[in-house]
Amino acid sequence: SCKSDAAAAMDGGGVEAATTAAWMARHRGMYERATRHPFTVSIRDGTVDLSAFRRWLGQDYMFVKEFVAFLASVLLKCCRQSDGSDMEIILGGLASLSDELSWFKKEAEKWSVNLAEVSPLKSNTEYCRFLQSFSEPEISYVVAITTFWIIETVYQDSFAFCIEEGNKTPPELLGTCQRWGSPEFKQYCQSLQRIADRCLAEASADAARSAEEAFLRVLELEIGFWDMSSSRS
């Protein structure tokens, strides 16, 4: 089970609260390959290949549609396996994807990307298959919430870098960068991180190991997704 902050504090938990921070330190190289990828760094530098950006846009629209189903499975596990105190955060994330899908359609029009004609490339298909595996009830809530947190955090960190001081991001790409790079999105990611850390603090060693494996798998899949957007793989 997954207790609330108050319940965890009462039984003296929280000593090893920062599991996710420890993983980020331990796997720093992988984390940086995912969040300082040549593709997003080229957005920040202003040297981005616009055909690559258009490819990313079409592929990510397909990804987000799959992400809706993934988030529904995270929500279901939250309701079934935790005390339900995280439900509002997850439900809020799910609700905001409705807006996000509209944004993709509008953005696709702006860049003349025909979403009806997009078919998923290999790395996207692989990532979507990974997301689909979470519909299995055997996958625990702690693994699912950790996965959700790191998926959002890679985008948050990647795009926040594109709007940090000294950026040369083309003005027509600022809207994209702000969608995931905003302080509000960062706060949302931090609330997911707190939930993940709270669940990890109580998880069995086996469950924590599975969650760390999922964390690494996401980093790998995100690197593959950026590679796919930059070139064609």
Ligand SMILES: Cc1ncc(CO)c(N)n1
């Ligand atoms: C590939 C990918 N990873 C993460 C996010 C964040 O939601 C996204 N939209 N796409």
